[in-house]
Amino acid sequence: MAVQNKKLNLKDKYQYLTRDMGWEPTYQKKEDIFPHEDFEGIKITDWSQWEDPFRLTMDSYWKYQAEKEKKLYAIFDAFAQNNGHQNISDARYVNALKLFLGGVSPLEHGAYQGYAKAGRQFSGTGARVACQMQSIDELRHSQTQQHAMSHYNKHFNGLHDAAHMHDRVWFLSVPKSFFDDARTAGPFEFLTAISFSFEYVLTNLLFVPFMSGAAYNGDMATVTFGFSAQSDEARHMTLGLEVIKFILEQHEDNVPIVQRWIDKWFWRGFRLLSLVSMMMDYMLPNKVMSWSEAWEVYYEQNGGALFKDLERYGIRPPKYQDVANDAKHHLSHQLWTTFYQYSHATNFHTWVPEKEEMDWMSEKYPDTFDKYYRPRYEYLAKEAAAGRRFYNNTLPQLCQVCQVPNLFTEMGAPTKLSHRQLVHEGERYHFCSEACCDIFKHEPEKYVQAWLPVHQIYQGNCEGEDVETVVQKYYHINIGEDNFEYLGSPDHKRWMSIKGEKPADENQDAA
Amino acid sequence: MSVNALYDYKFEPKDKVENFNGMQLLYVCWPDHLMFCAPFALLVQPDMTFRALIEEILKPATAAHPDSSKADFLNAEWLLNDEPFTPDADASLIDNGIDHKSMLTVTTPDLKGMAGVGY
Ligand SMILES: [Fe+2]
Ligand SMILES: [Fe+2]
Numbered sequence A: 001m002a003v004q005n006k007k008l009n010l011k012d013k014y015q016y017l018t019r020d021m022g023w024e025p026t027y028q029k030k031e032d033i034f035p036h037e038d039f040e041g042i043k044i045t046d047w048s049q050w051e052d053p054f055r056l057t058m059d060s061y062w063k064y065q066a067e068k069e070k071k072l073y074a075i076f077d078a079f080a081q082n083n084g085h086q087n088i089s090d091a092r093y094v095n096a097l098k099l100f101l102g103g104v105s106p107l108e109h110g111a112y113q114g115y116a117k118a119g120r121q122f123s124g125t126g127a128r129v130a131c132q133m134q135s136i137d138e139l140r141h142s143q144t145q146q147h148a149m150s151h152y153n154k155h156f157n158g159l160h161d162a163a164h165m166h167d168r169v170w171f172l173s174v175p176k177s178f179f180d181d182a183r184t185a186g187p188f189e190f191l192t193a194i195s196f197s198f199e200y201v202l203t204n205l206l207f208v209p210f211m212s213g214a215a216y217n218g219d220m221a222t223v224t225f226g227f228s229a230q231s232d233e234a235r236h237m238t239l240g241l242e243v244i245k246f247i248l249e250q251h252e253d254n255v256p257i258v259q260r261w262i263d264k265w266f267w268r269g270f271r272l273l274s275l276v277s278m279m280m281d282y283m284l285p286n287k288v289m290s291w292s293e294a295w296e297v298y299y300e301q302n303g304g305a306l307f308k309d310l311e312r313y314g315i316r317p318p319k320y321q322d323v324a325n326d327a328k329h330h331l332s333h334q335l336w337t338t339f340y341q342y343s344h345a346t347n348f349h350t351w352v353p354e355k356e357e358m359d360w361m362s363e364k365y366p367d368t369f370d371k372y373y374r375p376r377y378e379y380l381a382k383e384a385a386a387g388r389r390f391y392n393n394t395l396p397q398l399c400q401v402c403q404v405p406n407l408f409t410e411m412g413a414p415t416k417l418s419h420r421q422l423v424h425e426g427e428r429y430h431f432c433s434e435a436c437c438d439i440f441k442h443e444p445e446k447y448v449q450a451w452l453p454v455h456q457i458y459q460g461n462c463e464g465e466d467v468e469t470v471v472q473k474y475y476h477i478n479i480g481e482d483n484f485e486y487l488g489s490p491d492h493k494r495w496m497s498i499k500g501e502k503p504a505d506e507n508q509d510a511a
Numbered sequence B: 001m002s003v004n005a006l007y008d009y010k011f012e013p014k015d016k017v018e019n020f021n022g023m024q025l026l027y028v029c030w031p032d033h034l035m036f037c038a039p040f041a042l043l044v045q046p047d048m049t050f051r052a053l054i055e056e057i058l059k060p061a062t063a064a065h066p067d068s069s070k071a072d073f074l075n076a077e078w079l080l081n082d083e084p085f086t087p088d089a090d091a092s093l094i095d096n097g098i099d100h101k102s103m104l105t106v107t108t109p110d111l112k113g114m115a116g117v118g119y
């Protein structure tokens, strides 16, 4: 029909697109066609109330995306031909990309799958179309990120097997389990988790650090990807807000269900972002802003305004946001010292920050850095200089829910590890926090199955008993190339030769 | 509470003791020694003595810390799963009541880590 009538405007085209997908079934029951729509307890009384904020039709979508794609790949080609990797601030920066490629790009792929599923399950056509478009966006993000970063794989270590590592490596079980949790939920929880809590509330805390980080550190390939994804993300954010308002307006019984999901997914997102906090403060040689500044702007201020706005629906700010707000003074430092001591089991390098960087941190973290964290680095630097670079030779206790090692400290008591435990049906479980423990209590059947990397190693399911075998054989991390200290690493040496400097002193060599 | 699902949602816990080939998990936390970022997750024999746990497992695990060689772990203050606990050095872990996935917390009163901030 749209083909015959060339005078249709965008709005009409959209009407046709969606109307033709939504018919009243005659010989099948609606609940058989959309079996996932009811079991979460969300009540939708009128799908026609759904306001699709974009009214994007397929033909304009393809055209627009194709244009962006063409520009993007032209820049990737130019970047590769001009050896763009030589113009970055410092090779330490590439470690942020290693984290991104193993931790974030596979989540884009998970989002593609998740939205494809949600896009099948709603009986409302507007929501279905929005999910399907987002699904295609997310697949594109996953692919273009891999293409943007593939050039680095030719020149630096640790980028060679990101998808495999995502499924196996201990710290990547944090993002993996986050997304698996979301997409094994029903479609409404999935949208609350990803569209609202992650993409609307927290996304700036992921994208600003990585994309501005790329810009500040001369990584044109990744910056260009960021620009290319920006208009998609704007759509996703708008969808996130539309979803939550729509669900809340449909029925008052939806409010407590959504509130619990917001509590859960705010917390799960916050724990996931702890990886970004250390990337931001430590892995970017040229710093954009500190984690605590980013948290203040993007969560405390923007999130504060958002939850003020949602008050009229009976929604309050996420439970435990006070813990997250307090943690902004500590998070990145606690994470980095953790990864520093487990660098033998990561596909990226770690290091003691340089003097200017520590001074920057003193300035950004006036109440905490000099008191709690600078002494750690001074000690670690001294040990490394004496040929005793510190690696922790034991395995850490992991949280049953977020799967991060139990490294976080209590609110207001930064030298006391936060830990909770409970017994459920005769089994003991351990948690990093009251919040993760709460999440478990609501759905214990889900989390008793958690594939905790440390426990899997001890059960003998990871191709070896000792860490070295697990790291090499099961994780595909090349020992002596991908892992250990940055100073003296092959990446470091390669960078020095690119810059025409002398190779690193032999006694600075990694382990 | 219980998970909302389309079917009877029930799964075996992944970390039951029988999956550990005769061994069990034990967590040990040494407060004020944050050089070790998190409590240790250790694989131990249920019938090993508490003394052997200290000598063969805990001491090597903590050896990188300057306080380790000074620590008198046997006579330190212990918690077992957050309750006060007096270990019997020559009894087995199980006979000490330390079962699978138990957590021990050992405080060494005179040793408070480095830099005055429990590092
Ligand atoms: Fe995306
Ligand atoms: Fe997105």
Ligand SMILES: [Zn+2]
Residues within 6 Å of the ligand: A271, A399, A400, A401, A402, A403, A404, A431, A432, A433, A436
């Ligand atoms: Zn947790």
